[in-house]
Every structure is written in C-alpha cells, then in structure tokens.
Amino acid sequence: MTADSGCYLAVGAALFVLGGIGFVTRRNLILIFLSVELMLHGVSLTLLTFGRMHNNLEGQSFTIFMLTVAACEAALGLSLVLSLYQRTKSLDVDIWSKLSEPDLPKWDKPVQPLESRVLREERPASPRLTKAGGLPEIDDDFPVELATSTDPRKILTPSPPDDDY
16 A cells, blocks of 8 residues: 555545534534535545555446436435425424324324424315325315315215216
C-alpha cells in the first residue's frame, strides 16, 4: 500500500463515519438522505482505491453500478419525502412512524393524533374505494355521509340494478 492509497482510504473512511453519524443523529429526512449519500461516496472512494491498489478495473465497475443504484434510490426517496411533506407539512422522522393504515392494529404506547398537530385544509367529500379496490359507480345522488366515512367496514356502495339478468 502506497502513501496515496492510505490517504484515499482514510478519506473514504472519514466520509463513511461522518455520514453514519449524520444518519443516526439527524431527524430531518433530507439531511438523513444526504448522510446516506455521503456514506455511499465514502464506500465508492474506498472501492476505487482498492481497484487502483490491485491494478484492475473491478473497483471502478462496482462504483459505477453503486452510483447508479444510489441515484435511483435518491430519486425515489426524495419523491417519498415530497409526498410526506405535502401530506403533513413537516419533515420530522417521528411522523413517518405514526402513519399507518386504518385497519392495522395500533401501537401499545399512546400516539397523539396527526390531525391535532397539523392543520389541514377542508376538502370536499369524495367517495371512497371499496375494500376489494373496485371503483364504485357514483351518480349525482350519492350520499355524502357514505363518502366521508373513514371506516372501511361501513362503506356501502350502490348495487347495480337487477335489470341486466
């Protein structure tokens, strides 16, 4: 190992450690994603250094593959972050742990309702999908109380007429 290789390995390890510390200590989702990207760059620098030390191109090929996967991961992760921000107007990680489906069992510890922490704008009533996921046929006389129901067991959709049989 040459002196240059040792310096590159030290910088790669420092990047990885700084990214790991940022991942563990931050609560903002964007900073967490940046910390993960910093860790990935530390690993890619280490792979390039090992490839250079062994005089082959395997480190470069692994780095290209890893950076491609990291770019896809960043795009998907940031789209999820934007979706969460539009829904909750916050980027705090604790809100992610409190989001769940309505029919799943609740946590043992009490959770403050999300609606009480975040101001939401009033939306007009819209019909809900049935449990199987089929789209109900809705006409102008659809009852508003059925559209505003949040319990999937109480959602009733109009049945089709029996004239077709």
